Amino acid sequence: MRDMSGEHVQEAVASCVALLRTAADRDWTAVRAGRLEWDCHTTAFHIAEDLIAYAANLAGRAEGDYVPFEITLDEGTDNEGLLQVIETTGALLTATVRTTPREVRAFHPYPFRSANREGFAAMGVAEVLLHTHDIAEGLGLAYEPPVELPKFVLTTIFPHVQREPDDHWGTLLWATGRGELPGRAPVTEWRWRNNLVIPADRLTLQGVTPAAAADLSAGGDGGFTWIVGGPFEGTREAAGMMLNAYEMGVHRPEFGLFVLVRKEDGLAVGGMGFHGAPDEEGRAEVGYDLVEGARGRGYASEALTALSEWALARDDVRLLCATVEAGNVPSQGVASRAGYVRATVEEERAARGEQDLNGTDGALRLYVRGERQPAA
Structure with a gap:
């Protein structure tokens, strides 16, 4: 997937x-x-302020807060001069996005306190589009941006919002309290959501955006650089499941798919994530796979431990489940090393409900980890 963020x-x-x-x-x-x-002048200047602030944080690899500076306009700057400032600050963010390595993350508060180059680009585009709309509305001008731009924003930093397939701009306006959509309640409070990244020892678990999921499920790389042989088919299938949940409006970004990326070289080695949000009892199911060339090095156990500890620290997760084929001894070992144990009869029954899992009898084994199972 070619990175079009700067463009x-x-x-x-x-x-x-x-x-x-x-x-x-x-x-x-x-x-x-x-x-x-x-007023419209203040709003136009705010566009420039946001663009330069995002460029500064990303270029300066800011941690913990915004880079502490402000910009001002020279006394007597007219509207044309202000537009030149917007052009210049936009060019600075564009150049920063284009030249920043993919793995770099810098401070932004919402919601996980960091964003990568794609996230900063999407936030910048959102500020430009939405505030241009505001100014245009005040001045009585008609404005509709190029169709790919609101789509980019929605599929990058609004993964929790179900988009109207043929109206990305209308969806973005509704999601930010600026418009209406048939059958949807008005939005009065909103925030975008950059992707979640969970650190492990040798890896980072990088949350997959709907845009990346669409590319992965269609046979692309999702914007990641993979080791030879990747991504594995299970990761593509999981991306398709996540994309379907997003299009149905039931996707919860923190309970989606993560790509496992090695810190040493930035290469993706596998996929891991949830089959959906926790149920009413606080149960969630996890799944994982590695590219063949990355197996046997403990990556999956390391990542599953990190993901499980992150999930079980939440108030809405009480039990994690992993379904493993009876003959897949390496995968059972991954679960065991991550603190999972073979489920009890009661836990099997609770997880399966009234259905015999996949119609098999003993071919699948359920492993669980909850508060009672500390990691090994």
């Missing part, structure tokens, strides 16, 4: 500036920007 920032800024230049001769300080409390 998307560039295109968003170009669409913003092209529209606002048609009204550069008007007094932007005298007009409120749509539903915001700010």
Whole structure:
């Protein structure tokens, strides 16, 4: 999957500036920007502030907070000058996104306190599109961005929002409290969600966005660089399941698919994740696979331990389950080394319900880990 993040920032800024230049001769300080409390001039300057702040955090590899600086306009700067500032700060974010390695993450508070280059690009595009909409609404201008831009934003930092297949822009406006969609309640509070990354010793578990899931399920690399032979078919199938949940509006990003990436070289070696969100009893099922060339090195056990400890620290998870084929001794070993034990009869019954799992009799084994099973 080719990284188009920098191009998307560039295109968003170009669409913003092209529209606002048609009204550069008007007094932007005298007009409120749509539903915001700010006037159009303040809102336009805010676009530039966000673009340079995102570029600074990503370029400076900020940790724990924003880089502590502000920009100001020279006294007497007119609307045309302000548009030049937006163009310049947009160019700086574009260049930063294009030149930052994929594995770099920098501070952003929502919701997991970091974002990668794709996340910063999506946040920048969102700020540009949404605030251009606000200004256009205040000035009485018609605005609709290029169709790929709201799609990029939705599938990167709004994984919890079900999009309308033929109306990405309308979905984004609704999701940010700026519009309406038939059959959906108005949105009054919202935040985007960058992907979750869980650290392990030699690996990071990197949450897969809907955009990456779509690419993986279609045979692509999901934006990751894989070791030879990857990704494994199970990862592609899991990506397809996650994409289906997203399109149905039931996907919870933190209970989706993660790609296992080696810290030493940034190469992806496998996939791991949940089959869905926890049920009402706090049970969630996990699954995992590794590319053949990465097996036998303890990666899966290491990653499963990290994922399990993260999940069981939450209030909504009480028991984790892993279903393993009876003949798959290595996979059973992975579960055991990650603190899972063979399920009791009661736990088997609770997990299976009234169904005989996959119609098999003894061909599958259930392993569980809960608060009562510490990691080995």
